[in-house]
Amino acid sequence: MPFITRVVRPTARVVSVRGLANSAVRQKHTLPELKYGYAELEPFISGRIMELHYTKHHQTYVNSLNEAEEKYAAAVHANDVQAQINLQPLLKFHGGGHINHTLFWENLAPKSAGGGEPPSGELSKAIEKNWGDLANFKKTFNGYLAGIQGSGWSWLVKNKELGELEIISLPNQDPVVGKYVPIMGIDAWEHAYYLQYENRKAEYFGAVWDVINWKTAVERYSKA
Amino acid sequence: MQFSSLLFVQLPAFLSNLTNPSGPTPIVASSPSIVTSSASTMAAEAPKVAVAPLEKYMLPPLPYKYHELEPYISEQIMKLHHDKHHRAYVDKLNAAMEAHVKALAVSDVKAQIELQQAIKFNGGGHINHALFWPSLCPPGLLASEPNSAPLLIEALTAQFGSFDAFKERFKVLLLALQGSGWGWLVKTQRNVLELRTTKDQDPVTDDVSVILGIDMWEHAYYLQYWNDKASYVDGIWNIINWELLEARYDGTAAPTAL
Numbered sequence: 094m095p096f097i098t099r100v101v102r103p104t105a106r107v108v109s110v111r112g113l114a115n116s117a118v119r120q121k122h123t124l125p126e127l128k129y130g131y132a133e134l135e136p137f138i139s140g141r142i143m144e145l146h147y148t149k150h151h152q153t154y155v156n157s158l159n160e161a162e163e164k165y166a167a168a169v170h171a172n173d174v175q176a177q178i179n180l181q182p183l184l185k186f187h188g189g190g191h192i193n194h195t196l197f198w199e200n201l202a203p204k205s206a207g208g209g210e211p212p213s214g215e216l217s218k219a220i221e222k223n224w225g226d227l228a229n230f231k232k233t234f235n236g237y238l239a240g241i242q243g244s245g246w247s248w249l250v251k252n253k254e255l256g257e258l259e260i261i262s263l264p265n266q267d268p269v270v271g272k273y274v275p276i277m278g279i280d281a282w283e284h285a286y287y288l289q290y291e292n293r294k295a296e297y298f299g300a301v302w303d304v305i306n307w308k309t310a311v312e313r314y315s316k317a
Numbered sequence: 318m319q320f321s322s323l324l325f326v327q328l329p330a331f332l333s334n335l336t337n338p339s340g341p342t343p344i345v346a347s348s349p350s351i352v353t354s355s356a357s358t359m360a361a362e363a364p365k366v367a368v369a370p371l372e373k374y375m376l377p378p379l380p381y382k383y384h385e386l387e388p389y390i391s392e393q394i395m396k397l398h399h400d401k402h403h404r405a406y407v408d409k410l411n412a413a414m415e416a417h418v419k420a421l422a423v424s425d426v427k428a429q430i431e432l433q434q435a436i437k438f439n440g441g442g443h444i445n446h447a448l449f450w451p452s453l454c455p456p457g458l459l460a461s462e463p464n465s466a467p468l469l470i471e472a473l474t475a476q477f478g479s480f481d482a483f484k485e486r487f488k489v490l491l492l493a494l495q496g497s498g499w500g501w502l503v504k505t506q507r508n509v510l511e512l513r514t515t516k517d518q519d520p521v522t523d524d525v526s527v528i529l530g531i532d533m534w535e536h537a538y539y540l541q542y543w544n545d546k547a548s549y550v551d552g553i554w555n556i557i558n559w560e561l562l563e564a565r566y567d568g569t570a571a572p573t574a575l
């Protein structure tokens with residue numbers, strides 16, 4: 094195997110030692126802090142869902158991302174381009190899972206902490222410009238969520254090229270990248286609602302707006 | 318050209334192959350149910366078919382009761398999975414097919430193309446689940462023992478090294494799915510057994526025989542196993558209908574009624 098031969102060669106050993114030093118410095122990804130208790134989004138999202146979603150699903154994305162990055166670093170040091178390319182889907186899936194859930198926790202909030210309170214300022218104006226009012230925006234957004242065939246997310250994004258707000262859906266854990274900046278997103282994977290809503294996902298899409306933290310969306314929009 | 322023949326020439330290939338039972342026939346493993354092709358029936362009969370006579374796809378009844386796959390798949394999962402999820406695919410497929418017939422009748426190509434994704438997703442959902450239900454059976458039945466599929470097990474052993482090695486390879490593939498999808502064991506035209514996955518509800522449409530499909534959507538296991546999909550996969554080997562898999566393998570299984 095080319096990788097092993099490389100590592101045992103004296104010249105390559107230097108590289109691999111430096112590689113070890115680098116990976117010691119490189120920070121591992123960790124679960125971000127949740128700013129509310131698991132049960133605080135009830136009755137809109139159950140505490141059990143939040144707990145599993147955060148401690149199991151998100152944690153698995155974080156762990157698998159760290160693993161994939163480690164393998165990727167090894168492949169880079171071994172100059173193994175094939176291995177790097179082979180790892181890309183894993184990086185995208187678990188990296189996307191980590192990014193998306195981190196954004197998601199931030200754009201949720203208990204009712205007592207302002208969850209569901211409509212957006213203000215520039216974001217509010219931009220939403221009204223595109224969709225007339227917030228109710229129509231939500232209705233349109235829910236149409237995107239309902240249209241996802243399989244697992245995925247819907248996002249309110251700013252299109253940097255047009256300077257306009259848009260709603261988009263992305264499959265699986267594909268993160269928002271490129272010309273789009275994420276403002277707010279909703280997880281439409283079955284694990285996000287099934288324990289509470291079972292197959293009635295339209296009910297979840299209706300309820301989740303009561304715990305959307307528009308303050309973080311406004312903040313993201315102001316920086317977008 | 319007669320309208321009715323035009324209709325079936327232009328349907329997506331994987332759907333024109335589907336057969337529709339003339340009445341609600343239960344799916345029974347390897348019992349040859351009477352199946353009529355709605356395509357040929359329609360072509361032979363009325364030219365005024367334009368909208369009405371397209372036969373509806375139906376939710377196939379389960380060959381066992383909702384609770385009978387316990388403890389490996391809970392009654393609640395089975396009930397929701399069959400009566401809600403599968404039924405929704407059937408209903409939406411029927412709606413899409415009806416819209417498709419209307420679009421054909423007025424030669425609206427744009428509308429037909431627009432319907433393709435709905436037909437693929439809901440048609441795939443119907444096909445995949447119709448293949449899935451009879452491939453499961455209550456634990457403890459004779460059919461649930463791999464001995465009931467001597468030829469298939471022999472072929473699996475020859476190809477994967479051992480029966481356990483086959484299960485392990487399949488499991489790795491199933492757990493690596495990113496998002497919703499299915500894992501498949503198929504037999505190619507050259508009698509080679511192959512493992513593969515499809516995303517979302519994409520059905521297997523090429524020229525192979527499906528021996529077994531495993532539903533890896535979260536709705537298939539979440540209420541019971543939560544995020545622990547590995548345990549769902551491990552458990553499912555106790556409720557596989559090997560009798561039917563053998564019949565699918567040797568080509569004697571009746572076509573899956575849709």
Ligand SMILES: [Fe+2]
Nearest residue numbers: 402532534537
């Ligand atoms: Fe399913």
